[in-house]
Amino acid sequence: MTADTLIFVIYCLTVGIVLAFLWSIVTKAVYGKLIDALIKNECETPESAMTLEELGVKKNPLLA
Numbered sequence: 001m002t003a004d005t006l007i008f009v010i011y012c013l014t015v016g017i018v019l020a021f022l023w024s025i026v027t028k029a030v031y032g033k034l035i036d037a038l039i040k041n042e043c044e045t046p047e048s049a050m051t052l053e054e055l056g057v058k059k060n061p062l063l064a
Contacts, residue, residue: 030062
């Protein structure tokens, strides 16, 4: 393994860790708002289910 290969591997791992961190922040923000709305409105059973509009949650491609 050459020094260039090692640098490339370290670079790729660093980029992967940063991307995973950013993705976790985005998903926590999106799903966190949805879960908070569900808990606040006591949507705990299928009978008490509500739509996103009724919950006041904006539509988001991650919630599709």
